[in-house]
Amino acid sequence: MDRSVCVIGGGIAGAGAALALPDALDVTVFESRAVGGRLASRRREGCIYDVGTDHVLLADGDLRELVADAAGDSLVEIDRPVKQFDADGTISERPAEFPRFSGRDGIDTLVQSLFETSGARIEEGATVTALDRRGGQWVVTAAGHRRAFDAAVLAVPAAAAVVLFEGADWDATLRRELARAADDIAHRSIDVVALHYPFAFGADYYGLVSIERASDVVWMGREQCKRGHVPDGESVLTLQLGSLWSAANANASARETAIESAHYVARLVGDDRLREPDWWDHHRWGQGVPTDGVDAALYERPLEFGLAIAGDWVADVGQAHAALASGLRAGRQLAERFGSDPGA
Ligand SMILES: Cc1cc2nc3c(=O)[nH]c(=O)nc-3n(C[C@H](O)[C@H](O)[C@H](O)COP(=O)(O)OP(=O)(O)OC[C@H]3O[C@@H](n4cnc5c(N)ncnc54)[C@H](O)[C@@H]3O)c2cc1C
Known part of the structure; x- marks a missing residue:
């Protein structure tokens, strides 16, 4: 069976991660509202x-x-x-x-087209309310349903990451450290x-x-x-x-x-x-x-659990290209963990 990865957050960082994950993986994206995030058009x-x-x-x-x-x-x-x-x-x-x-039809459609090219399955209107570690897998609760994945990319803004770190039941010391650091970002x-x-x-x-x-x-x-x-x-x-x-x-x-x-x-x-x-x-x-950044090395540590973290706050620059680059990096890091060709 294909190994599965979830990407939590459908902004440009999540799109970068989905693009970098090899086709051989079964990728699901959970997005609270509609893909695009702060790349938003009316x-x-x-x-x-x-x-x-x-x-x-x-x-x-x-x-x-x-x-x-x-x-x-x-x-x-x-x-x-x-x-x-x-x-x-x-x-x-x-x-x-x-x-x-x-984007020709709005900057949000730029993110939509990156997701389309990635081939990931997109679930919009699906807020992830819990991210738990069970039996070596990540169990995501979204829209009242629980689903298990072999790896996860967390690509939500810092405030949303704090909520998921605080509620999760894995390595208590590390997740508390991550939550505290994310909470400190102005x-x-x-x-x-x-x-x-x-x-x-x-x-x-x-x-x-x-x-x-x-x-x-x-x-x-x-x-x-x-x-x-x-x-x-x-x-x-x-x-x-x-x-x-x-x-x-x-x-x-x-x-x-x-x-x-x-x-x-x-x-x-x-x-x-x-x-x-x-x-x-x-x-x-x-x-x-x-307006300020994080200790990047701290956010690499969950990789040993198959969890990569992406977003402008991790990239240390509040700009879309940096968020995209951080998502691509997160996807490639997980691809390497799976021993697959990251560019596939
Ligand atoms: C007004 C404004 C103007 C800007 N102008 C520029 C500019 O001109 N150029 C530039 O480079 N940058 C600009 N930026 C910065 C840029 O928008 C961000 O750096 C970039 O969009 C961050 O992307 P991201 O994917 O990290 O986060 P986001 O775009 O915030 O994406 C995160 C996604 O996660 C979703 N989410 C949150 N919680 C959950 C959950 N629990 N479950 C599921 N999904 C969840 C959110 O709905 C969101 O779609 C601007 C920002 C703002 C606000």
Whole structure:
């Protein structure tokens, strides 16, 4: 019978793990909601906009090739550059540029296509509530059912990992250490606002990034630069608000947040039309990105039990390409344990 592996978490780290696990293994992915995780997109009135990760940086040629092969047509490169702005709102060129990508039908479809290529069985709406060790196997409880696997990849955010470490009944000392370390990781929340306009807003850049950490708006992207996202003659701007703004305005309504963002961006780019979007959207990511890292060696220790751990918090960088690389690494580590060709 095929040996079985479960991947817990259907974000880009889980997708990396599923891709790296050889075809000879029987792989099941458990995802609480829908695959994509913080690579999240929304759809409204013919527009697609990314409300979590804005784009994936694929500066590393090997990683870019792997994603291009696995994602095929759903990968779209954003060909306009990103510029920067300072506290006075002065816009200037950035010293270095990197290749940036989204998904043609939304950045979430990029993750979906990686999972499809992996051939793993995906179970969406399946929150794993317990991860136990019994008779040399991992027993997963999801949606009230228990299933045993020969190995597991834990690819959930740190807070969810803490819950599973605390509840598990294997090596008590190690899992307590893992839970404590994961619990210590600080995160920053991020508010994302999308603003829609029934006219084209042209510029010679794709996005603007703030060079001031304390800025109210730290990022503005033009979704119309992502092929397939916005019909001609319309514009969707996505803004990420700074953590200081989010902390100071924790009780602001979504409407107030959207209006304030629209006024900010109109001032920044000097175009008064942008003060009045015809519709808008808002999402707050409570634990948006980890702000500090972990002792990577600690998270290698469960490998001896056939458990690999992946995610941006393990990768030490709160970015999608790092989460993907950590998932690929987790999958390869388990493949090596099984003595299989990791690239198969
Ligand atoms: C607003 C925002 C903007 C960002 N912008 C960028 C950017 O432009 N570029 C960039 O590189 N990075 C960006 N990032 C960071 C990037 O989104 C993350 O680093 C990356 O998505 C992390 O991927 P992951 O797979 O580790 O985690 P996630 O994407 O969080 O995936 C984990 C998955 O596990 C699932 N899950 C949780 N608990 C369970 C459970 N018990 N059972 C089953 N499933 C479970 C979750 O539903 C989720 O789908 C941004 C993040 C935010 C919030």
